Amino acid sequence: MNRLTKALGAVALIGSMGAGTAQADDLSFMSFTYAEEANTATVQGLLDGFKAADGLTVEPLGFAWGDMQKNIFLRARSNTLPNVAQLSERWLPTFASLDQLVDLNTVYGQENLEATFAADALAMGNINGKQFALPLISGSIGMVANKAVLDQAGVEAPTTVAEFKDALIAVRDNVPNSVPYTMATKNNGSILIDFMIWNWVHGGSIIDAEGKVVVDSPESRSALQFMVDLLNERLAAPEIDRPDSRRLLAQGASAFYFDAPQTRTFLRDFSGQGEAFDVNVLPLKTPVLNEGDASTSVQWGHLLVQFAPGATATAEDPADKFLSYLTSDAVQTEFPLKMSALPVTNSARAAVADDAYLTAWAEATGASRANEVGIWSNAADMTTIIGEEVQGALLGQKSVDDAITAMQTRLTESMANATPAS
Structure with a gap:
């Protein structure tokens, strides 16, 4: 596929012919x-x-990742929304109710989109049968290690939680001024990811498929206690967000953290070594509680949404030509690789199947799971609740029991009027 418009037929192709006078x-x-x-x-x-x-x-x-949602809502109120916006996949449910959000099935046709895009990637942008977003890049959020730091500490890549903790202790004791695991300890959106993964590892969950809050469990308490212990034992540190994690690992001051595959791009930049740093970037399966357990990760991707008056658009509109371009083979066989991520179309994935890093990442993905908070209409509120309660426990402001109990109560109240977004 050279262009999405090629797959969609003559209508979109004709629409692109008059672009020279733009x-x-x-x-x-x-x-x-x-x-x-x-x-x-x-x-x-x-x-x-x-x-x-x-x-x-x-x-x-350009807006920082943490400011995107706020700015989109502000622009919606002032009727100054952009034509196209990039979203993290977990944000889409938050914007599904905006009147200007275009169902792209009405622009390109559902069958054409399903034939063009990898099913897992396209599904990230679908809510209740409406294709509110097209994928731009895809992958998962999983564990990343700095191989040079592991070598300096004299440890192998861990496979169980016990081995992981032993490795952290070795890094703490053998790598001066290091933060062995740069666990997210600030920014609610980042804290959610770390807690959710460790909760899954310990056998817990936050919300079940029917929307019932189930975080008040022995498993969730064990997961949060595990995180608190890491901080107390100087195996993690306060005031760490994902950008801090990237910088510290790139500078050889951290061994592990959770991120999406595009981390390689950040690490190249923050290390100052460019592609030469790639030999240190080691995708790992998330450690499991017991040998034989399935390793897990979080589904991840970047999406593209279109805003238009009355949510009405055609393939001939400039914004839709832009979407077609971003999902063309010309872009998808280059841009995702520059971002160290997977392409989203079937043809582009076939073309880059020999990329060693992405192959290693795919092998480390394990049983990838959807963000169980992000699929609900009140995802932003729940992210805040979880982040505040986890941080309260990490900072010693409340006990693990009190934090989990409060989380259960507050999430249940938040879910009272929530609806599933997908």
Whole structure:
């Protein structure tokens, strides 16, 4: 597939033929990747490539990852939404109720989209049968290690939780001024991911498939106690967010953390070594509680959404030509690899199947699970609740029992009027 429009037929193709007379700023694109210093030039390259291919100019709107949701809602209130926005896959349910959000099935056709995109990637943007987003890159959130730090500490890659803790102790004792595991201890969105994964590892869950809050359990208490113990034993540290984790691991001051496959791109930049640092980036299966347990990770990806008056659009609109370009083979066989992520179309995945890093990441993914909080309409509120309660326990402001009990109560109240988003 050379263009999504090629798969969609003559209508979209005809729409692209008149692009030569386009004026500047034909559309706007809000992107958190554009705001990342390591990736600004890469995204600008996409915008330049789109202009060369279609004669259309894109106004980039860069906002930090943590500010994206707030700014989209502010722009919705002031009627200044961008034409296209990049989202983390877990945010989509939060915006599903916006009147301007386009169901892209109405633009491209459901059958054409299903034929073009990998099923797992396309599913991230589907809510109740409506395709509110197209995938841009995909993968999972799993464990990453710095092989050089493991070698310095004299340890092998751990497979069980017990081995993981032993490895952390070895790093603490043998790598000066290190934070062995840069566990997320600030930013509610980051804390949620670490707690959710360790909760799964210990056999717990936050919300079941029917929407019942089930976090008040011995398993969830064990998971949170495990995290508290790591902090108390100086195997983790306070005031750590995902960007801090990336910097510390890239600088040889950390051995482990959770991230998406695009971590390699950040580590190249933060290490100052570029691709030479790749030999140290080691994707690992998340340690399991007991040998024989299935390792787990969180489904992950970046999505593209379109906003339009009345949520009405056609394949001939500049924004839809931009979406077609971003999901074309020309982009999907290059951009995801620059971001150290998986392409989202069937044809692009086949074309890059020999990438060693992505193959290693796929092998380490294990039994990937959907973000069990993100599928609900009140995901933002629940993320805040979980982050606050976990942080309260980590900082010693309340006991593990009190934190889990409060989490159960607050989440149950939040779920009273929630609806499943997918």
